[in-house]
Amino acid sequence: MLPQLFVVSGQVQAKPALNVGLTRFEAIPLDNAARLEWDTETELSSAGFMLKRGWNDSYNYISDPAGTRDLFISGKGGPAQGYEYTFTDETVVNGESYTYQLIEVQVDASEVVLADTSVSYTHLTLPT
Numbered sequence: 711m712l713p714q715l716f717v718v719s720g721q722v723q724a725k726p727a728l729n730v731g732l733t734r735f736e737a738i739p740l741d742n743a744a745r746l747e748w749d750t751e752t753e754l755s756s757a758g759f760m761l762k763r764g765w766n767d768s769y770n771y772i773s774d775p776a777g778t779r780d781l782f783i784s785g786k787g788g789p790a791q792g793y794e795y796t797f798t799d800e801t802v803v804n805g806e807s808y809t810y811q812l813i814e815v816q817v818d819a820s821e822v823v824l825a826d827t828s829v830s831y832t833h834l835t836l837p838t
Contacts, residue, residue: 728822729754730814731792737810737829743800744829748812750795753787757815763799764809772799782815804831 731752738745760782762769771780787793807830814822
């Protein structure tokens, strides 16, 4: 299979062809929060997405808003269309740096890391 090319936080990275045609994944810093946005152009055999947040060299799944289980975002795209996704992580702390992983959950429950992106709150002017 030929690799796909896509943009992640301004850098083009090559990944092997996957069930999801990812075109963008970025973290936008907010006040004590980070807005994660990603776009797909196609989704095949994909049940949805999960997110991991890395801090101090440790990655953990982001929990649902109730904090009772790992967050799962159902796939909304299809073979001929993509979707624009947004999730706001309201558990970050200003002054820290975080790395996020976007994980595709396939219909057979297997997981594939699609992309990484980072956000830093050091010397940052937050959007108003």
